[in-house]
Amino acid sequence: MKSLSSLQQLIEAFRHLPGIGPKSAQRMAYHLLQHDRDGAQQLSVALANAISSVRHCERCNTFTESEVCEMCSDQERDASLLCITETPADQMMIEQTLTFKGYYFVLMGSLSPLDGIGPKEIHFDKLIKRATDGIVKEVVLATSFNNEGEATAHYISEMLKVRGIRVSRLARGVPVGAELEYVDVGTIARAFLDRRST
């Protein structure tokens, strides 16, 4: 056998995708070459285009093709509020709720020391610079409620509070529409502790 064939190289390249093992990589390569060469062509071009044009917003760190993203360029938002999310997808979810009219900062991850993801990897210096611009009054932490997200929220909260920034966290509690019987005990316990007067 000489060096890897184009087919073998393609199968190897698919292994770069998250969660794709050798069997899936092979299936993807076979499928595209056998049934969807137009799709393969589109994917090749889309990858090349994205690599060359997608970068991080100077202000909020999300993916964008400009220096500053569309949302950060929107002058109609409340500059005193800054919401912190782990991913652009989380940011979009919050936008869809129509409950938040401030700006965002996207960490592009969450603290996970065991995986080598520390403050540097979640762009902590950029966040501090953004949050201490003198205009931001409150930072809303919207990281996930799993272990990494909670640790990330705790760390950022401590670092911002010593700098005099007010920090809040999305409320935990019973999901809207849920029947108590089917909600886990931890969630009910938290909802009890955080109960609000009506």
Place this chain on the structure above:
Amino acid sequence: MKSLSSLQQLIEAFRHLPGIGPKSAQRMAYHLLQHDRDGAQQLSVALANAISSVRHCERCNTFTESEVCEMCSDQERDASLLCITETPADQMMIEQTLTFKGYYFVLMGSLSPLDGIGPKEIHFDKLIKRATDGIVKEVVLATSFNNEGEATAHYISEMLKVRGIRVSRLARGVPVGAELEYVDVGTIARAFLDRRST
């Protein structure tokens, strides 16, 4: 919003991969752009190379970069035997058993009328031409033992037998190393009917 951004186009393009929904496509795009731009570049180039250089072997129909693949070019094999598989992966499995020294024909699929996969899609004309070269004496059907594979084997068997070609099928039976207690009843029934004198 203007036309789709490079990021959105990339997410759409990942949908061409089998079994990839919108969430997975987004996760793949984010992952490559955030953590593995070299991998994205490799995948882009590998796709373009494979599209331009991978084609089907003139003789056995498998993927190759030449007119005739390496295995078909091997003069040491037994030209009287032709083994039919559904995929190049199945072909490789049989090669690894070291029990077969003939040539192959790869259908690149199996009959599935409900999915629009008929004789044309499994390259039936090419197979007939290959099997009736006057040198092939026996065709070994190594399609899968699921419904589509069995139907494909049955169809090909009928079409080759009327053309005077001897046709055989891989034996069904109890897997090597299996304890009878844990083998399904259908397999045991088949092994009983196909029992061999010792």
